[in-house]
Amino acid sequence: MFHKLFPNANVEDLITATEETLYMTALSVIGTFILGLLLGLLLYLTSKQNIWANKPLNFIVATIVNVFRAIPFIILILLLFPFTEFLMGTIRGPNAALPALIIGAAPFYGRLVEIALKEVDKGVIEAAKSMGAKTSTIIFKVLLPESMPALVSGITVTSINLISYSAMAGVIGAGGLGDLAYLKGFQRWDFDVVFLATILIVIIVFIFQFVGDFISNKLDKR
Amino acid sequence: MISIKNLQKIFKSGNTQVQAVDDVNLNIEKGEIYGVIGYSGAGKSTFIRLLNRLEDPTSGEIVIDGEDIASLKAGSLRKARQEIGMVFQHFNLLWSRTVRENIAFPLEIAGTPKKERQERVDELIKLVGLGGREDAYPSQLSGGQKQRVGIARALANRPKVLLCDEATSALDPETTDQILDLLVDINEQLDLTIILITHEMHVIRKISHRVAVMEEGKVVEEGDVLDVFLHPKEKVTKRFVEQIMGDQDQDEAVETILAQYQTGQVVRLHFVGEKTNQALISEVSREFPSVSFNILQGKITQTSKGAYGTLYVHMDGTEEDIKKAIDYISETSVQVEVNDHVS
Numbered sequence: 340m341f342h343k344l345f346p347n348a349n350v351e352d353l354i355t356a357t358e359e360t361l362y363m364t365a366l367s368v369i370g371t372f373i374l375g376l377l378l379g380l381l382l383y384l385t386s387k388q389n390i391w392a393n394k395p396l397n398f399i400v401a402t403i404v405n406v407f408r409a410i411p412f413i414i415l416i417l418l419l420f421p422f423t424e425f426l427m428g429t430i431r432g433p434n435a436a437l438p439a440l441i442i443g444a445a446p447f448y449g450r451l452v453e454i455a456l457k458e459v460d461k462g463v464i465e466a467a468k469s470m471g472a473k474t475s476t477i478i479f480k481v482l483l484p485e486s487m488p489a490l491v492s493g494i495t496v497t498s499i500n501l502i503s504y505s506a507m508a509g510v511i512g513a514g515g516l517g518d519l520a521y522l523k524g525f526q527r528w529d530f531d532v533v534f535l536a537t538i539l540i541v542i543i544v545f546i547f548q549f550v551g552d553f554i555s556n557k558l559d560k561r
Numbered sequence: 562m563i564s565i566k567n568l569q570k571i572f573k574s575g576n577t578q579v580q581a582v583d584d585v586n587l588n589i590e591k592g593e594i595y596g597v598i599g600y601s602g603a604g605k606s607t608f609i610r611l612l613n614r615l616e617d618p619t620s621g622e623i624v625i626d627g628e629d630i631a632s633l634k635a636g637s638l639r640k641a642r643q644e645i646g647m648v649f650q651h652f653n654l655l656w657s658r659t660v661r662e663n664i665a666f667p668l669e670i671a672g673t674p675k676k677e678r679q680e681r682v683d684e685l686i687k688l689v690g691l692g693g694r695e696d697a698y699p700s701q702l703s704g705g706q707k708q709r710v711g712i713a714r715a716l717a718n719r720p721k722v723l724l725c726d727e728a729t730s731a732l733d734p735e736t737t738d739q740i741l742d743l744l745v746d747i748n749e750q751l752d753l754t755i756i757l758i759t760h761e762m763h764v765i766r767k768i769s770h771r772v773a774v775m776e777e778g779k780v781v782e783e784g785d786v787l788d789v790f791l792h793p794k795e796k797v798t799k800r801f802v803e804q805i806m807g808d809q810d811q812d813e814a815v816e817t818i819l820a821q822y823q824t825g826q827v828v829r830l831h832f833v834g835e836k837t838n839q840a841l842i843s844e845v846s847r848e849f850p851s852v853s854f855n856i857l858q859g860k861i862t863q864t865s866k867g868a869y870g871t872l873y874v875h876m877d878g879t880e881e882d883i884k885k886a887i888d889y890i891s892e893t894s895v896q897v898e899v900n901d902h903v904s
Contacts, residue, residue, distance in 0.1 A: 460653065462649060462651055462653035463653050463654070463655055465615060465649075465653065466647070466649060466653035466654075466714075467666075467670075468615060468642070469613055469615060469642060469645070469647040470642060470643065470647075470666065470667040470670050470714075470718075471638075471639040471640060471641075471642035471643040471667075471670055471671070472639070472670045473639065473670075476669075476670055480666070480669070481655065484655070484657040484658075485655060485656065485657050487657065558657075560656055560657055560698040560699075560700060561656045561700050
């Protein structure tokens, strides 16, 4: 049945490609989460009338975020080739895709983090201050826990972007399902392989979305 | 215990500046419930936020238990804040934490060890009457219960003073009374100084020992609650007293009645404190059988310092007898206000 529908598909290739996609996505989601959180916190805390209110610093961070968000991902990969080679020692394979994926997605997630933090009740932050909380306490015990559902749905949206970015990176040699669809499918004009890669990517996206929604709802006690 | 001197707060934005708190001087005794009342925009909210430096004063002194809060550096200010509890109008609980975890939060900030923390939280839950709701999230609580959590949280680090920022303004009248009873309980049990701000005279009347009236950033009147009730000097104070003592409708009704009396004398009697319970009228009518007494209207209200009541009485008889009767009443602690409406 499977071979009739997809005569040119090689199961082993598919499994390897799926694993590579999941590997790239998982690691880049972790990297993006950390870097985006830092950017978002910096954007939020340095904004007007906030704990670290600092106009120049806020302007610099905001500009970096905006510039990196403006660069199309496919160009960003090319632009980062020298940096990737320096960092990872190679420009091929799933690991080589990670710097570009993280740098491409973190500014976007940073903005989502900033929005999530802005939604935290000012009164609660004030209450923490009135109890004598340090800034680090306010960040780790108030800001982050109180915005967690929004942070999780934000990373869910971002991780879906990352899945599609990873496919794009695949086309220029990073491996994964994008690579498979392009090299083994498109190049050989075997469209059953392209189609199969699409189905697998859609399934991965659905799973990410479902898990993300589930966790976000579970965390939300409002 | 708390002494506030020449406290000023000026907000600047662009070219305009607003004097939110204007040269406030107050002394608050230990164990006292001190009320600050004012309409919105009077500066009372800014005032209470200056006391724990949620706003930085422009100038002036805030000495709490010998420590000048206004001049503290960041680190020592954080320490000082742990000893100043604050209760908020909108509760400001962390929705991501249960009742128990919310109350434990200030203890975590103060670095209390876990075991001690748990014991203290149990104590506080009992104190504010939240037994059985320990593991609920704020979203599962009623307004009154949320404020109980807020109060427990504010008391966690055994503060020297409790600041209440419109603590009952978001609650319905019945819940307000319950929360006020709780505050009185805490004040008596722990001998805790409480400073509260409000726009409701009812709150002041019910639990305050002393009151300051604020208008346009200034304290325009200050004193024992009963004195302020009895002899309001300023216009705003009179308006606040009217909130509970007399509504306009009734005053008009009384005036119409007064106008109908052609003979005799209408007097307004002010009863204060325990004397309210004496059978004054029957005593006087026994003493002066030639004078007839007709009670026109009466009203009584309870304050933390005792009851306060007023009574309109029409007295008829010979002018001389009436005068004697009035003199007799004046000798008791009841104050007599002779009404001029009747000649």
